[in-house]
């Protein structure tokens with residue numbers, strides 16, 4: 001098993017995050033908890049790479065469609081279709097358009113509980129309902145209702161891997177091995193060493 005401190009996660013600052021000039025703010029929020037940036041690049045992704053990113057997990061289509069149906073039903077509304085896969089097709093089409101509309105930033109962050117910590121910092125998928133204090137809750141105002149009305153993906157600034165397995169596949173999808181850098185941060189001694197030796201003179 002990998003040590004806690006070696007867990008990695010993929011973060012993408014989506015085109016709206018770059019356009020809103022939130023690159024520094026987003027990096028700052030992830031950096032300040034103690035996670036370490038080990039890979040970073042910028043590009044305009046292709047539709048093909050985006051479709052593959054979201055379908056790396058074979059369950060994503062079903063799960064995402066079911067989440068949409070549940071969302072409608074919880075508001076006592078009739079979903080546009082009862083077939084989760086049909087709904088996911090629409091989301092995927094809109095997502096490809098959204099994610100390829102401009103430059104994005106790809107990052108790999110490493111450290112204890114990297115996956116769940118970054119998800120906590122990023123917040124829930126829908127900005128309207130994501131918690132105050134999270135990136136999506138603090139910096140954007142989109143909702144499913146508005147994105148549905150306008151026939152587009154919900155704009156939520158950031159992508160972050162949902163699980164350790166997902167992270168491993170997603171990192172391989174975007175980064176070559178030699179694009180990730182193995183190095184030590186001085187602060188890791190304070191974060192991880194068993195004894196806090198060497199502080200007092």
Ligand code: ADP
Nearest residue numbers: 064068091095124125144147152153154156159
């Ligand atoms: P997350 O990014 O929080 O992991 P998902 O993996 O479920 O969320 O979905 C991927 C992305 O697809 C979301 O970040 C969002 O941009 C878009 N999306 C998901 N569900 C919907 C929806 N019901 N309507 C519009 N866009 C959606």
Ligand code: MG
Nearest residue numbers: 159160161162
């Ligand atoms: Mg996801």
